[in-house]
Amino acid sequence: MLSDLLAACKVDARSDLVFPSSRTGGKMSGWNKMLAKLVKASGVSFTLHDLRRTFRTGLSRLGVDKDTAELALGHAREDLEAVYNRDDAEDQLRGAFSNWAKHVAAIIAKDAAQLGAFA
Numbered sequence: 114m115l116s117d118l119l120a121a122c123k124v125d126a127r128s129d130l131v132f133p134s135s136r137t138g139g140k141m142s143g144w145n146k147m148l149a150k151l152v153k154a155s156g157v158s159f160t161l162h163d164l165r166r167t168f169r170t171g172l173s174r175l176g177v178d179k180d181t182a183e184l185a186l187g188h189a190r191e192d193l194e195a196v197y198n199r200d201d202a203e204d205q206l207r208g209a210f211s212n213w214a215k216h217v218a219a220i221i222a223k224d225a226a227q228l229g230a231f232a
Contacts, residue, residue: 168213175212181205 119131127138134141141147144161152158165186172182180190184202189195 171213171216172209175209175216177209177212178205181209185209 122131125133125135125138127133130138130140132141133139148161169182169186172185173179177185181202184190185206190198
């Protein structure tokens with residue numbers, strides 16, 4: 114789960130950020146360079162927007178309602194909805210992220226099992 118992943122991350126005493134810059138301890142920058150290295154290492158061509166699209170599509174396939182899925186992407190509510198609906202949907206978002214984490218964990222476990230069968 115996400116809590117396990119976060120617990121495994123190094124803590125940078127210079128920062129309260131979860132994923133601080135390794136150079137400064139501040140906000141990360143240089144996303145294009147980091148992405149280029151990841152694309153090269155993985156051999157898979159993708160953009161950061163592709164990751165957002167995959168996540169949003171996955172939430173739909175997992176049955177997460179449209180409003181919650183859009184909030185999970187950080188999209189703001191619009192018009193009268195934004196004015197009158199002050200619910201932060203925290204429980205729904207927590208459920209959506211939990212379902213996504215379980216989905217990803219299942220894919221990883223399946224892939225690991227298949228790789229183990231070839232070892």
